[in-house]
Amino acid sequence: MNIISQVKLENFRTHDKFKLELKNPTTLIIGENGSGKTSLIEALYVSIQGKSFRSRDEDILKKGRKHYKVSTVFSDGRKNQMEYRAETGKKQFTVDDKTYARLPLKNRYPVVLFEPDDLNLLYNSPARRRDWLNRLISSIDEGYHKSLLRYEKALSQRNNVLKSDFYREHDIFAWNVILAEYGSHILTRRKELVSFINSGLQPIYQSIAENSDQTGVLYKSDSVTESDYLKKLTANLEKDKVLGQTTYGPHRDDVEFNFNGELAVNTASRGEIRTIVLSLKFIEAGLIQQELGINPIILLDDIFSELDNTRQHHLTNGFKNHQVIITSVNPPGEMSEDVRL
Numbered sequence: 001m002n003i004i005s006q007v008k009l010e011n012f013r014t015h016d017k018f019k020l021e022l023k024n025p026t027t028l029i030i031g032e033n034g035s036g037k038t039s040l041i042e043a044l045y046v047s048i049q050g051k052s053f054r055s056r057d058e059d060i061l062k063k064g065r066k067h068y069k070v071s072t073v074f075s076d077g078r079k080n081q082m083e084y085r086a087e088t089g090k091k092q093f094t095v096d097d098k099t100y101a102r103l104p105l106k107n108r109y110p111v112v113l114f115e116p117d118d119l120n121l122l123y124n125s126p127a128r129r130r131d132w133l134n135r136l137i138s139s140i141d142e143g144y145h146k147s148l149l150r151y152e153k154a155l156s157q158r159n160n161v162l163k164s165d166f167y168r169e170h171d172i173f174a175w176n177v178i179l180a181e182y183g184s185h186i187l188t189r190r191k192e193l194v195s196f197i198n199s200g201l202q203p204i205y206q207s208i209a210e211n212s213d214q215t216g217v218l219y220k221s222d223s224v225t226e227s228d229y230l231k232k233l234t235a236n237l238e239k240d241k242v243l244g245q246t247t248y249g250p251h252r253d254d255v256e257f258n259f260n261g262e263l264a265v266n267t268a269s270r271g272e273i274r275t276i277v278l279s280l281k282f283i284e285a286g287l288i289q290q291e292l293g294i295n296p297i298i299l300l301d302d303i304f305s306e307l308d309n310t311r312q313h314h315l316t317n318g319f320k321n322h323q324v325i326i327t328s329v330n331p332p333g334e335m336s337e338d339v340r341l
C-alpha cells in the first residue's frame with residue numbers, strides 16, 4: 001500500500017518546524033486542545049489536495065512569518081512540496097522536481113476527511129449538503145467541477161441582470177440557455193450519486209448499528225430535462241424579477257435523509273445520525289476507490305470522542321486497506337498512541 005511516509009511543516013499555524021515519520025498504515029496522534037492536531041490534518045490535506053478545507057493561506061501562515069511550507073514523501077518515493085509566500089500571495093507546488101502554480105489534478109491524492117462538523121451534516125443548512133455533494137462529485141469527476149463553476153458564474157450574471165432596471169429579454173435568455181445546459185448536467189450527476197449512496201446506505205448502516213432500522217437518502221428537486229429546464233426558467237421569470245434572483249435550479253436543491261419512514265432529523269437520535277454520517281464516509285471511500293482505482297487516505301480529526309466503542313471499532317476496522325491518520329485528545333479505547341503533540 002502506498003502511504004504518506006513523512007510530512008514536514010514550516011510556519012503552518014501553530015507549528016514552527018514539525019516533522020513526522022509515518023511507518024504504519026494507521027497513525028494515532030494525541031494532543032491537547034490547541035496543540036495543533038487539526039492544523040496537522042489540514043497540512044496533509046493541503047499538500048495532497050492543493051488547498052485547505054477550512055481557510056485561506058493568510059490564516060494558515062504562522063503569525064509574523066513570511067512563508068509556510070508543507071513537504072510530504074510517499075512510500076513509493078513520490079515527493080510533494082508546497083510553499084506559500086505572503087509577499088506574492090501565491091503558492092508554488094513542486095512535484096518530483098516540476099513546479100506548478102496549482103496542484104495538477106493528476107497529482108492530487110484522493111482523501112476522505114472526517115471532522116466533528118461532518119456529524120452535523122444532516123442538521124446543517126441545505127447549502128452545506130449541496131456543498132458536500134459538490135465536493136464529493138468533483139473529486140471523482142472533473143467535468144462536474146467545470147460545469148459547477150460555469151453554472152455558478154452564469155447564475156450570478158443572470159441575477160445581476162435581474163437586479164438591473166433595464167435589460168433586454170435576450171440577455172436573460174442567453175443566461176437561461178447556459179444555466180439549462182450546465183444545470184441539467186449538475187442535476188443528472190447529483191441524482192446518480194445520491195442513488196448510488198442510497199443503495200449502499202442501508203446495508204452499511206445495518207452492519208454498523210447491528211439492528212434493523214431503515215435508512216435512506218433522497219435528492220430533493222423539481223428536476224426536469226434540459227428542454228423543460230428552459231421552460232421552467234422562462235415560467236419563473238416574473239417571480240425572479242421581483243425577487244432579483246433565480247429561484248429555480250440545483251442551487252436550491254437539497255438532500256433528504258430518512259429514518260424508519262420519517263425525516264431523520266425529526267426522529268433519529270444523535271447517535272443514529274452519527275451512524276448515518278459514518279456510513280456515508282465508508283460509501284465515499286468505496287466510491288473513490290471504485291472511480292479512481294486508489295484507496296483514499298482517511299483523515300479522522302477528533303471524532304472518536306463523539307462515537308461509542310462499537311462505532312470506534314467499526315471505524316478503525318472498516319478502513320483496513322487505507323492509510324488512516326487519526327487525531328484525538330485522549331487515546332481511544334483499543335488503540336495506542338503513535339505521536340504526542
Ligand SMILES: Nc1ncnc2c1ncn2[C@@H]1O[C@H](COP(=O)(O)OP(=O)(O)OP(=O)(O)O)[C@@H](O)[C@H]1O
Pocket residue numbers: 012013014031032033034035036037038039040058059060061062063302329
Ligand atoms: N496562523 C496562525 N498562527 C499561529 N497560530 C495559529 C494560527 N492559526 C491558528 N493558530 C493556533 O494554533 C493552535 C492549534 O490549532 P488547532 O486547530 O490545530 O488545534 P487542535 O489541536 O486541533 O485543537 P482542538 O483539540 O481544540 O481541536 C491554536 O491555538 C490556534 O489558535
Ligand SMILES: [Mg+2]
Pocket residue numbers: 037038039301302
Ligand atoms: Mg482540532
